[in-house]
Every structure is written in structure tokens, then in C-alpha cells.
Amino acid sequence: MSELPPWFFPVFATLLGLVVGSFLNVIIHRLPRGESLSYPPSHCPRCGVAICWYDNVPVLSYLLLRGRCRHCQGPISPRYPLVEAATGLLFLAAAFKMPQLLWALHAVVLASLCVALALIDLEHMILPDALTLPGVALGLLLAVVGGPTPLLHAAIGTVLGASLPLAIIWVYRWLRGVEGMGLGDVKLLAMLGAFLGWQGMLLTLALAALAGALVGVGLIVAGKGSRQTELPFGTFLCAAAVVVLFGGEKVAAFWSWGQP
Template sequence: MELIIAFTIGAVLGSFYNVLIHRLPRGMSIVHPPSHCPNCKTKIRWRDNIPILSYLLLKGRCRYCAHPIPLRYLLVELASGLLAVLCYLKWGLSYELLIFYFFFSALLVASVIDWETFLLPDSITLGGLVTGLVLSFFRRDISPWESFLGAALGGAFFLLIYLYYTRLRKVEGLGLGDVKLMAFIGSFTGLYGVAYAVGLGSVLGLLYAFPIILKNRNLQFVIPYGPFLSAGCFLGVMLDLKRFLVNF
């Protein structure tokens, strides 16, 4: 029952995350107007706004104009529900549960936005950075010094990579959004989280890009880096790789 409750709360919040994903890159208000079909502009009634269930009952289409609803809406709600369950299983009903669910939810929203638009909103990255630094004063698992050091070194490392590409090679190897994202990740997880994001994120990115390289037989393509950095950090934290690294 506890896991069902956790999943339900996560799925409900996932419905709100879909609002953020759609509206933040477009500079729209997240509270007005109410949820509506982007195609016919009809206001969505409560019965058509039940997470996961409504998408399945409507067969992925608007009730009024039959316009397809992107599969992303269902996937984000499912991901948010599963995220809540995983966080509950790892941290129980605790302060850490709330902190890490908020952190991973922000990474989820940022990753989907980056995947769709190649943008990482400052409201998430910089807002998350400030939040991570402030929360470090009230956490038991990380000190303010560790939070600040993780944010500073995570952001600085990627800033150097950004400057190398833009100033020396005259191309954009990665964006400033990735720099801010790494500072955000470091503020919540310290240097270990930065290591997870860079190490595991690079491996995941390479696994995704390798088939594209083989198909196109060149390196002239662009993929968003944010989702892979976020996934790397998520895996490292959930698998508790800090213990492995410390013992190693």
C-alpha cells in the first residue's frame, strides 16, 4: 500500500512536470491558462487529466479534436511515479526522501526539455543550484563545504570544456546550460555526484551515440548531453557507488 501511495503521488506530480516541460522553454506561465489541448485549445476536464489512466482511456488522443497526445506525457508520469517508489525504497519516509525526489524530479524535467529543445532552463539549473546550497545547511549526508565544492568544481570543469570548444576550436562542444547543470548536480551531491555524472554519463552518451556513428560514418551530429549527465548521477546515487569509490 505504501508503494502504491508513493507511485500515485509521483504520477500526479509527473502530470505537473509535463506542464513545466511544455511551458518553461516557451516562456509561458505555469499556472495560467489552465491545462488545455495545444491543438484545439479546449480546456482539459479533470476526468481527462488523471495521470496515466486518462492517457490510456483516451488512447493517446484529445477527446475533442482527436489530435495525438505525445507519448512523452505518459512516460513522464510513469517515470515520476517509479522515481517516487525508488526513493521511498532507498530512503524510507525521511527528509532525504523529499530532498532526493525533488532533486531527481528537477533532473527529469530538465532532461526531457533538453532532449526536445536542446535547452536547459535557468529556472531549473540556477534555481536548483541555489536550493542545493541552501539545503546543505540542513542535511546530514552532505556539508555546506561539500555542496559548495561540488558545485564549484563541477561547474568549473565544464566551463573549461565550454571555453576550449568555443574559444579555441570555434565550435560549441557543449552549452552553458550543461555548465549550470553540473553546478546544480554538484550542489546536491558533492564531488561524488559530479564524478557519477561525468563518468557514467559519458558512458551512457557513448552507448547512445555509437550506433549513430556507425550508421552515419562520421561525427557530424548533435545530441543533448544533459539527459546523460542526469542519468549518470541518478545511477551513481541510487547504486550508492560512493561506498565503492571510498573503498577503492
């Protein structure tokens, strides 16, 4: 068998990421609305005309159509090409950063789940079980078959990820009579624990809490929010999980916690 050229794997991963990003767009739009993922085929939400394959090429079609539907000239959300480009870049990062195929697979599965969950939580303030629960199973499965996270760390991460926010919810309810976190966050943290192990999950939670607090204070200072303003914490958790996934050792070293 002849050797593949060195550019093959990164280019293949990026193209695959663009296509997966296109499918993530379908999930992000349809899943929270309770629509089928396979039927009807892609159509313009404004005029309802089906989108031809050549108008559905990731990123490229949006640029060629200048962000407008070919039929009704209605605007297409820039979220579509941005999600595709971001997913392509995350797949490229996985191809470069991960030393073996199973590790790269682990990275792209988690990154894809995080892209979908981050945007759904941002728009709808929900984290669908249809993504988080299979996510827990996938994370544990990848640990069983020899992924980067040892099985014991993944198992402890899942249990701790689910119980820590549950404890926060109970304490909040007892102290203030309000929900500090949603049950969606419980399942998301269990999923992140399954993928990143308990250390990675705790690091993710700390980063997300810090980022959430900074954004919250920023909104109050900018006069765009108050202490009651609800922020999509799942979006912060997903963004933090991607940072920990690709730079976990560096982040941990920065906080002098040693190797995660």
C-alpha cells in the first residue's frame, strides 16, 4: 500500500467537518422545534422551495448566493456558514492535535455535540436529551474501546458530573427557592465527564462559571442585563469543553493543577 501524502488527513478531516457542520445546522434548527431530521429535505424557511444540492454546499453556496435564497431573495442566517466553518476548523484541529485515529474520533464526536448543544441552548435555553443522553453513552463507549480518557476517570466523571449540579440545584432550592441550574445542565455535565474524565469536567465547569460570571457582569455594566438575567449556561459549558478538549494540559498547567 502506498503512503498517503501528509496533507491528505487534515484536508479530508476539514471537508468531513464541513459536511458534518451542515448536518449540525439541520439538528440545531429542527430538533428543538420537534421536527423530523430527515423529512422534508432542506428547504428555505421563508418561501418553502426545496434547496438544490448545488445551493447546499457548505460555506461556498452561502458566499455564491451572497446570503440570499435563490428563489425568494430572502436572507439566509449567517449562522449556517459559521457553524459549517467552525465545525470544519474543529475537525482540522482534531486531525492535527490528536496522535491517533481513535483520539481524533473522540475529539470530533465531542466537538460536534458541543457545537449543536451550544447553539440550541443559546437560542432556546434547552439542552435536548436526544443529544446529551446518547452523548453520555458515546463518551463511555469511547473510554471502553481505548479512547484518550481512562474508563475509571470517565465513569467517575459521569457520576460526579450528574451529582454535582444536582447538589447545587438542591442547595439553591433550599436557600433561595429558585433553580440555580436546569436538569439539562446535569445531563450535559455527565456527558462532559464521560468524555473528559472527572478532572476535565471540573476544569470545564470552572472555566464556564468564570466566563459566565464575566459575561454577566459585562452585561450589567453595559446596561443590557440585571442580576436576574438568565444566561444559557450550557453554551458556556460547551465552549469551555472545547477549550479543555484541545488545550486541557495547558489550561491545567496555567492553574498549576498538573496534568489532567
